[in-house]
Amino acid sequence: MKTAIVHDWFTTYAGSERCVESFLKIWDEAEIFGLVDFLSDRNRKFLKGKKINTSFIQNLPFAKKNHRIYLPIFPLAIENFDFSGFNLVISSSHAVAKGSLTNSEQLHICYCHTPMRYAWDLYHQYLKESNLDSGLKGFLVKKTLHKLRIWDSSTANRVDYFIANSNHIARRIKKIYNRESEVINPPVDVNNFTCESTKEKYYLTISRLVQYKKVNLIVEAFAQMKDKKLIVIGDGPDLKKIKSSASKNIEIMGYLNFQHMSEYLKKAKAFVFAAEEDFGIVMVEALACGTPVIALQRGGAAEIIENHKNGILFKEQTKESIINAVNEFETTSEKFDSAEISNTARKFSREVFEEKMKNFVNKKCDEFFNR
Numbered sequence: 001m002k003t004a005i006v007h008d009w010f011t012t013y014a015g016s017e018r019c020v021e022s023f024l025k026i027w028d029e030a031e032i033f034g035l036v037d038f039l040s041d042r043n044r045k046f047l048k049g050k051k052i053n054t055s056f057i058q059n060l061p062f063a064k065k066n067h068r069i070y071l072p073i074f075p076l077a078i079e080n081f082d083f084s085g086f087n088l089v090i091s092s093s094h095a096v097a098k099g100s101l102t103n104s105e106q107l108h109i110c111y112c113h114t115p116m117r118y119a120w121d122l123y124h125q126y127l128k129e130s131n132l133d134s135g136l137k138g139f140l141v142k143k144t145l146h147k148l149r150i151w152d153s154s155t156a157n158r159v160d161y162f163i164a165n166s167n168h169i170a171r172r173i174k175k176i177y178n179r180e181s182e183v184i185n186p187p188v189d190v191n192n193f194t195c196e197s198t199k200e201k202y203y204l205t206i207s208r209l210v211q212y213k214k215v216n217l218i219v220e221a222f223a224q225m226k227d228k229k230l231i232v233i234g235d236g237p238d239l240k241k242i243k244s245s246a247s248k249n250i251e252i253m254g255y256l257n258f259q260h261m262s263e264y265l266k267k268a269k270a271f272v273f274a275a276e277e278d279f280g281i282v283m284v285e286a287l288a289c290g291t292p293v294i295a296l297q298r299g300g301a302a303e304i305i306e307n308h309k310n311g312i313l314f315k316e317q318t319k320e321s322i323i324n325a326v327n328e329f330e331t332t333s334e335k336f337d338s339a340e341i342s343n344t345a346r347k348f349s350r351e352v353f354e355e356k357m358k359n360f361v362n363k364k365c366d367e368f369f370n371r
Contacts, residue, residue, distance in 0.1 A: 001365065003030040004086040006078075008095040009067060010034045010052055013043040015186055015281050016113050019165075020092050021046040022187050022354050023111075026361075027090070035077050035096075036067045055080055072144045075099055075151045088365065091159070099155035107368045109361055110159040111184075114169055114278045115176045119148045122212065129211045153177065161364055163357075166279045166300045182360055185303075187350035188284040192258075195290035195342040196266035202229040203326070204268035204291075206261060206282050207275070209236030214274040214296075214317060216242055221322035223247040228326065230272070233261055265289050270329055273301060274317060280304060287311075287345035290338030294325050304348070308332065310341045 005023050007016065024030065024047070037052040055077035057063055057070050070077075078096045083089050089106060091097040094113040102108045118126040123145060124133075132138040153176070162181035164170035170181045203222070207213040215232060219242050222230040226249050232242065235255040243252050256264070265271065266289035273283055273293060279300035283293050287304070293311035295301035305311040312332075314325035346352075 001088055002086045003027045003088045003090065004033060004083050005030045005090050005092065006033040006081065006083075006097045006100050007092040008035060008097045010037045010039050010044075011067065013039070013046060015279070016092055016094055017043075017046065018187050018189075018281075018350075019111055019113075019353075022350060022357065023090055023092070024048065024050065026354055026358050027088075030090075031086075033081050033083075033100075035074060036063055038064050038067070053081070071148070075148070075155075087369070088361070090361070096152075098159055099151065100158065102158065107365060108159050109161045109163065109364060111163045111165070111357075112169060112173055112181065113165055113186075115172050116148065116152055119145045119152060120176055121172065125212065160368070161360075163360065166303055168299045168303065169278050184353060184356045184360065185348050186279055186281060187353035188281050188288070188345065188348045190284065190288040190345045190349045193262055193285055193288040194266060195288070195338055197290060197338040198267075199269045199291070199338075200267045201269060202231050202267075203270055203272050203294075204231050204233070204264055204286075205272045205274075206233040206265070207236075207273075209234050209238040209242055211238060212275060216245060217274045217317065217319050218272050218322060219245045219250055221319040221326070222250055224319070225249075225323060225326065231264060231268070233264060262289070265291060269333070270294050270311070270326075272322065272326070274322060275299070276317070277301065284345050284348045287341055290342040292329065292333075292336045292341060294322070294329055296321075306344065308335070310336070310344045 007020050032050055033053045035055045036058045037054050057077050074096045078099050079101050083102055089102050089108045091100055091110045093110050095116050098110045127133040132141045156177035162173055162179050164173055164181040164183050165186045167183055170183050173179055173181045205218050207215050209215055230250045232252045233256050246252055268291050270292045271286035273295040276299040283304050286293050287310055293305050295305050297313035297315050305313055307313045312325050312329045314321040
């Protein structure tokens with residue numbers, strides 16, 4: 001069974017790349033494809049020395065600095081890959097990988113992290129936050145995203161089977177592509193974290209500091225709770241803005257490596273998360289440490305957090321809701337058991353993910369190639 005694994009692009013090691021890492025463990029002879037490969041030496045270890053087949057965008061001017069400027073030609077680039085020599089194509093897609101071209105004798109299974117966010121769900125938010133909701137540049141961006149939506153919809157049937165990373169994403173896939181999907185949650189390296197029952201007196205959030213992560217809301221909420229300490233770990237374009245909102249009880253630490261980050265995670269009184277996330281790996285990492293999670297009851301959080309068992313869920317994406325949730329946690333914190341919380345993370349382990357992926361793909365291969 002000759003297998004190709006196609007991922008949108010390789011520029012960092014984050015949640016979607018963890019999935020590719022597992023795919024390469026299951027299908028170790030597979031060839032890898034991506035629009036570009038600009039991984040640092042530190043971030044490419046998960047490839048185990050394998051070479052990535054890249055598109056023509058790899059060699060275009062400024063691609064290394066900002067490959068996203070070539071968004072209008074991403075569909076052309078993904079369609080330029082020749083998969084005719086493969087029996088099985090597994091795409092890891094949050095943008096265009098699902099549009100890979102295959103024929104009727106090839107099986108294409110897509111692990112969908114999300115339909116293209118900036119073209120669909122976050123379209124108006126993206127335009128507003130990028131100051132592109134008016135003017136000539138805004139018009140050109142809107143036209144590009146309109147064409148991308150048409151292409152994205154028309155290529156949905158190139159996939160034989162969709163796998164969604166959460167029920168939240170399965171609903172998006174149904175809404176946008178009118179396709180059913182199997183739900184297999186992404187892999188979390190829960191064994192890399194240790195459960196700590198003795199907690200310190202600070203709250204913690206870890207995130208890329210970008211607008212949709214809503215770290216600013218968490219900071220603004222804790223600025224009104226001056227008797228409670230908040231530590232913020234992460235870097236991004238909103239760093240300066242978030243620092244300006246922070247009061248003396250809030251410590252903005254910027255980027256930390258895994259060792260230091262995990263130490264803060266396991267000793268935190270609770271982890272706070274305000275984004276509507278596709279899944280939310282960092283919340284599972286917090287649980288693995290025995291740390292309760294205070295999170296927005298939308299997206300992946302609603303599937304990870306069991307209210308009053310391993311955390312507290314709040315319904316509105318406002319600082320008032322965060323304040324109320326923290327106060328509710330304060331009154332019930334003694335009821336949370338670190339060992340029980342840590343156990344709730346086990347069902348999201350990498351081993352569980354790989355077993356489910358392997359079983360699903362093997363079953364579909366048997367059905368497809370033994371017709």
